[in-house]
Amino acid sequence: MNYFILFIKKTLRYLLRPLSFLPAILVMVMIFQFSAQDAGESSSLSRKVTTKIVSSINYRTHRNWTPQEQAAKVRQLEYYVRKMAHFSEYLLLAVTLAIPLYVHGVRGIWLLLLTELICIIYASSDEYHQMFVSGRSAQLKDVLIDSAGALCGILISQPVMYLGRKTIFRPLSLENERRIKKEYKERKKQEK
Numbered sequence: 001m002n003y004f005i006l007f008i009k010k011t012l013r014y015l016l017r018p019l020s021f022l023p024a025i026l027v028m029v030m031i032f033q034f035s036a037q038d039a040g041e042s043s044s045l046s047r048k049v050t051t052k053i054v055s056s057i058n059y060r061t062h063r064n065w066t067p068q069e070q071a072a073k074v075r076q077l078e079y080y081v082r083k084m085a086h087f088s089e090y091l092l093l094a095v096t097l098a099i100p101l102y103v104h105g106v107r108g109i110w111l112l113l114l115t116e117l118i119c120i121i122y123a124s125s126d127e128y129h130q131m132f133v134s135g136r137s138a139q140l141k142d143v144l145i146d147s148a149g150a151l152c153g154i155l156i157s158q159p160v161m162y163l164g165r166k167t168i169f170r171p172l173s174l175e176n177e178r179r180i181k182k183e184y185k186e187r188k189k190q191e192k
Contacts, residue, residue, distance in 0.1 A: 020100035027093045028122060034089070035126050039135025050074045050081045086142055087149035094119050094153030102161045112154050119150035 037045065054073045058065045065073065098115045106114055123146035127138035 017103060020103050024093065024096040024100065027096050031089050031093065031126060035130050036133060038133055046078055046082045047074065050078045053081065083145055086145045090119055090123060090146040090149035091153035094150035095157045098154050098157045099161060115154050116150055120147050123147060
């Protein structure tokens with residue numbers, strides 16, 4: 001019975017480890033597609049999102065703003081919504097990168113540094129990519145915002161990953177099998 005459980009654990013680990021990078025790749029594709037939008041398309045999307053946010057605030061807080069007041073609020077908030085989009089995209093990228101790196105044994109400060117470095121490189125390449133898109137440009141400020149979002153994502157994910165490893169994924173852990181194997185080897189040495 002123990003061999004069957006060990007086989008299941010090892011099979012699950014073998015299958016899930018390479019697939020753990022899939023969410024990060026999908027987030028990278030999403031970021032690339034947003035950056036590939038020309039200036040008009042990008043502005044239209046951010047205006048649409050900002051309009052939904054303003055109308056939701058108006059409805060939820062019973063402000064009863066006129067359409068002109070709502071349009072003014074949209075113009076005021078659109079810049080901040082765009083920057084929060086940068087921040088949140090890279091927060092999500094950092095979380096989806098940190099988890100598989102953690103699964104592959106990168107821990108502590110190295111996890112933070114490696115994940116942040118990957119996110120900064122991707123943010124820089126993304127801004128470089130925008131230089132070739134109609135009406136878009138590269139901005140150092142956006143790379144800094146992206147980096148801040150990535151750092152927040154890493155800091156949020158570290159305690160969550162640690163708790164997950166100690167609770168949810170403990171049954172998949174091979175620590176117990178390693179301990180038993182070590183004790184067996186020590187017993188064999190003592191018998192000799």
